[in-house]
Amino acid sequence: MIVTVRSGRITAIEGDPLNPATAGRVCLKGLSYADRITAADRITTPLRRRSGGAGFERVDWDSALDDIAARLERLRSESGPSSVLYYEGSGSHGALSVLSDAFWNPFGGPTRTHGDLCWPAGLEAGRLTYGANLHSHPRLTVESRFILMWGHNPAETNIHQMRLILEAQEKGAVVAVVDPRSTDTSDAADIHVQPRPGTDTALALGLANVIVEAGLHDEAYLSRHATGVGEYLARAREFPPERVGAITGIDPEGIRELALAYGRTRPALLIAGFGLQRHSHAGQTMRAVALLPALTGNVGVPGGGWQYANLASHQLRPPPLPPAPQGPPRSILAARLGRGILDCADPRIRAAWIEKANPVSQHPSTASVVRGLETLDLLVVVDQFMTDSARLAHYVLPAKSMFEQEDLVTAYWHPYLQLRRRILAPPGQVKAESEIWRLLCVRFGFETNFFAADPRETLRAMLPEGKADLLESLESEPVDPSGNGELLWRDGVFPTPSGKIEFASPEAARLWGVDPVPDYVALEEGHESARAGRHPLQLLTCKTRERIHSQFGNLEWIRQVERPRRLDIHPADARARGLSDGDAAQVWNDRGSVRVKVHLDPGIRPGVVHVIEGRCVPEDPEMNRLIGDGVTDMNFGAVFYECLVEVSKP
């Protein structure tokens, strides 16, 4: 982004024309930073909960940090360092976030979290299958002749990718979308199939079945660059279109058509969305889908292949830090944060420090998260705004914005490392998080040398080996630090145990106890489960272009363009429940009940309902109250899209 500032206010925000992934454009959230930086509700001083619990009062930094430090010290001596939970999310994240360990390491190691809410199952599936999560440069998208987007909606979640897809389509590429909902992406597509949520493994194996039956698999490529193909083909044979049709609820003819179109057209690009892996068998689903580009010989081909995550820019090393305590830290599941806090014993968790995160809004099982945080003797939340989580805190410390401290940021679609310049002074009493950590270190008598006066010193130490001059290059343009080049996997060599693409993954079986070859397993909370008798509708809570989860929705600029959060429900499902467009409805299951207005959506698959996720302002529905705190089969993800509900009149 190129940002112009005049007298402390942002007057222009443009995309960097030197970034070929974005073509010099910025999404609406990027543009809304002009509002966000100076928003009237931005927190600019430390706040302390009033005694008696009602509301907050302003407090100066010294009083706040003296008291917080004294209370942390008391907890540490009474119950040990792991009686304190440190939880950081990824909101407003930068490389300098790692400096929190300059405090926590000498503190003795807090309880931490593992896994995340976003995409870990897909990452692990990609790693097990291809050895690394990398893909070709986004600009090769336009060379594709067939683009299959699976559980992916870039019209909402990656507008820059949408531009490339539309461009490819205008050059003649066929675009197909697999999504139970109709979206602006599926509306642009030539083919749209709408499976039942959670049945994608069966659909992927069904496509493989048709592709192999028709002889469209690339035997020469497979014999050189893949292992476990025989076992996989045997599995695919168990999934003829008729069986897959019964599981997925898609007409078998539609399965055949999609498979043949994908199998016959090269180069074909398969892009998987994160939503595809938010259920309990997600890792195996992602393995099944990720293998299709390999089966058809599309890997290493310009305009073809597999796209889920591109970690090419994730090359930073940790800066010098004090030694971590011996042994692994105590850790609780991020996906099960509330229960984790409540269940921890010896010592129990008595305090939490939450940074760059809003778990009350964003974690599944809201009730347990609130209960967990309410039991604490001390809750410190660092944030720019008064979030649902901050409201429960004893102290809310103001966080900097991304324009107020120099930092390095990595990406997960394009390969570029980027330098974020400091272009504004933090407003009011706001301090960068690294400065908050330094001040705590001072109070505890810990070493403060790790906090360089100029953050650039720390950033330089984090650059990849031998690339210390990269910072200066980054001042003028984004840099791909990986040296991988534009086209990935051209040589057909993969950093897996076998050096090949693993159709059967012994490592998956060993690490996660799953079948080495992906198999379809019905969801515990799916359409065939016992629960479906009482709660027959599958709830999806998908992302939207106007927000990143619980961020941005408070801004007046965003509210001007934002759509209301309503329950998208098929007219037939609504009619069966006596509901019309605009009615208030109760969405409920045994975990809770949420009131939302009905929006009749003839484009959504019957049996599926949808509400946009991300609770930011009090009038947003708390859909996460209805969602369980289950965990994915691989890598500790959350299962947001495995949630059965019923909808009725209030």
Next chain:
Amino acid sequence: MRGAGFVLDLGRCVGCGACVLGCRLSNAWPAGVSWRRIVPFNLDRRGGGPTYHLSLSCHHCERPACVNACPAGAYTKRSDGVVVLNEERCIGCRYCEMACPFDAPSYDGAAGVMTKCHLCSERIDSRLQPACVAACPTEALTFRGRNGVEREKEPVPGFSDPAGCAPSLDFIPPRRAKRSHLYERLREVLKR
């Protein structure tokens, strides 16, 4: 010859709203004012879909109702077709707001005057794109100079010209396979 105006590619606009905020950032309109908005059409998916989005602002009409309605002479139509409002002459009577069938003039209550898209006339005079066009991530919204080619003659569902103002906004209909087919079917459905 028609004057300058916007061109919207219905197959490329996904309604993201970056044009709205790009305009707001460049032209610094205050809260409560809106020079551009996204109007989704066919959310109920008549004809099977698609839903598409109209990014609308002032259309810099050939026969602008605002110009005729203004008792203060605050509006002028430039030789290149751009309809500009001189806020200093505006008396805040809001007649233009009533006359314009497109809700283009937007009242700034704090300043007591109307405000409106001026097609970033200063930017286009220095050969820059209007701010909304520069902000469009999918390049769906473009700018057509007064010598630009006219595109779509057929009426676009969701958009009409009830007062005969002859808006200078042009549309490019969806061109590709299924979407184009559904779009044509929607037209048929709406004609019936």
